[in-house]
Amino acid sequence: MQDLGISVLFEGKNFIRLLQGLWVTIEISLISVVISIVLGILLGMIMNNKNPLIKITTKVYLEFIRIMPQLVLLFIVYFGMTKAFAINLSGEMSAIIVFSLWGTAEMGDLVRGALISIPKHQYESGRAIGLTTLQTYLYVIIPQTVRRLVPQAINLVTRMIKTTSLIVLIGVVEVVKVGQQIIEASRLTVPSAPLWIYGVIFFLYFIVCYPISRLAAKLEKAWES
Amino acid sequence: MDFDFIYNNIPMYIEAGKLTVRIALWGIAGAVIVGFICSLIRYYKIPVLQRIVGAYIELSRNTPLLIQLFFLYFGLPKLGIMLSSEACAIVGLIFLGGSYMSEAFRSGLEAVANIQFESGLSLGFTKFQVIRYIVLPQAITISIPAFLANIIFLIKETSVFSAVALADLMYVAKDLIGLYYKTDEALLMLVTAYAIILLPITLIFTFVERKLRYAGFGD
Numbered sequence: 001m002q003d004l005g006i007s008v009l010f011e012g013k014n015f016i017r018l019l020q021g022l023w024v025t026i027e028i029s030l031i032s033v034v035i036s037i038v039l040g041i042l043l044g045m046i047m048n049n050k051n052p053l054i055k056i057t058t059k060v061y062l063e064f065i066r067i068m069p070q071l072v073l074l075f076i077v078y079f080g081m082t083k084a085f086a087i088n089l090s091g092e093m094s095a096i097i098v099f100s101l102w103g104t105a106e107m108g109d110l111v112r113g114a115l116i117s118i119p120k121h122q123y124e125s126g127r128a129i130g131l132t133t134l135q136t137y138l139y140v141i142i143p144q145t146v147r148r149l150v151p152q153a154i155n156l157v158t159r160m161i162k163t164t165s166l167i168v169l170i171g172v173v174e175v176v177k178v179g180q181q182i183i184e185a186s187r188l189t190v191p192s193a194p195l196w197i198y199g200v201i202f203f204l205y206f207i208v209c210y211p212i213s214r215l216a217a218k219l220e221k222a223w224e225s
Numbered sequence: 226m227d228f229d230f231i232y233n234n235i236p237m238y239i240e241a242g243k244l245t246v247r248i249a250l251w252g253i254a255g256a257v258i259v260g261f262i263c264s265l266i267r268y269y270k271i272p273v274l275q276r277i278v279g280a281y282i283e284l285s286r287n288t289p290l291l292i293q294l295f296f297l298y299f300g301l302p303k304l305g306i307m308l309s310s311e312a313c314a315i316v317g318l319i320f321l322g323g324s325y326m327s328e329a330f331r332s333g334l335e336a337v338a339n340i341q342f343e344s345g346l347s348l349g350f351t352k353f354q355v356i357r358y359i360v361l362p363q364a365i366t367i368s369i370p371a372f373l374a375n376i377i378f379l380i381k382e383t384s385v386f387s388a389v390a391l392a393d394l395m396y397v398a399k400d401l402i403g404l405y406y407k408t409d410e411a412l413l414m415l416v417t418a419y420a421i422i423l424l425p426i427t428l429i430f431t432f433v434e435r436k437l438r439y440a441g442f443g444d
Contacts, residue, residue, distance in 0.1 A: 070384075084409065158287065169387075176292070194303055195304060198295045209288070
């Protein structure tokens with residue numbers, strides 16, 4: 001009865017439930033993305049600071065976050081921090097914390113890279129015509145960096161959505177978990193359910209991420225200078 | 226901190242670490258081969274294959290490894306294709322890594338100016354010789370930073386393999402947390418284990434990248 005397996009999708013509210021699960025994933029990634037972009041821009045600007053203490057602190061933060069697999073970070077927050085500080089964090093909350101920390105590091109590095117790529121004379125010319133540091137950033141540097149940054153930031157969104165799939169492993173009920181529930185519920189009636197459910201989840205992720213990464217690629221090409 | 230506990234469980238982490246590294250090596254080796262072939266197919270725009278490779282790259286880059294693994298491990302057996310968790314992990318890593326590697330190589334190939342190719346031809350090199358002696362050496366140098374970044378990315382991605390019942394570092398850590406409730410110790414060892422694997426690699430790669438920056442071609 002292989003060919004009837006897909007019917008499991010349309011039994012009851014199964015498909016709607018999968019979509020709701022997917023929304024949990026997307027919601028968590030969007031919240032984390034917004035936090036990361038705001039904090040990441042700040043971090044990127046701070047990282048260009050010449051103060052050695054700030055430099056070392058930000059560098060250590062960045063390297064630690066980037067060297068550790070995201071799943072390890074999730075474990076540290078979800079199992080470690082909750083025990084160490086005797087607090088109760090839900091899986092969703094831990095996920096948002098971890099992905100914001102990770103996203104901030106990644107975004108910070110992108111911002112730093114974009115800022116460095118602006119030739120030094122742009123800063124100096126800004127000062128020479130009497131702009132304050134804030135004004136130089138606001139009117140000269142930031143408009144130029146945005147063009148380099150936006151495609152990369154959009155790419156970060158797709159990476160964030162993809163990485164968010166890990167949260168099923170710390171017990172958040174999202175699209176994979178819903179899929180597993182459906183599979184369990186129909187184990188006897190539809191034995192081929194895993195194939196269809198995981199196949200559908202695979203394509204759901206693709207449908208979400210593909211347009212976003214296309215957009216990033218398009219912007220990158222359009223703004224190439 | 227229970228240091229006796231840490232000491233007693235170090236062998237478990239070493240075993241798991243070896244497994245992680247072994248799978249990462251196989252996966253990366255496979256990904257490099259797949260990526261290299263795919264990038265050449267895309268670069269030389271081989272008619273039908275180019276379409277297939279393009280679809281593969283988009284599919285693999287826009288889906289998470291975890292879902293790919295679940296599909297391989299839980300989905301495919303229903304079609305009669307049974308893979309052990311190790312085989313699943315390696316196939317998954319190759320499927321994911323192949324596209325990333327392909328993009329890295331392709332950007333390198335495309336960065337080599339067309340004039341290099343034409344000059345080679347006009348000097349009497351055959352097409353193959355031009356590729357072998359002129360295009361590839363330059364393209365590979367250009368793509369190395371992206372290539373190295375991909376290797377680190379792929380090693381980090383191995384952490385999800387515990388989800389398909391592979392006894393890797395994450396699996397051991399989760400086991401110890403579940404069995405003994407030694408959360409701090411298990412996590413500390415987990416972080417240390419990943420740092421031991423990834424830190425030297427990162428440092429070496431940073432060094433290599435810095436060296437490569439001197440190898441600019443005429444600019």
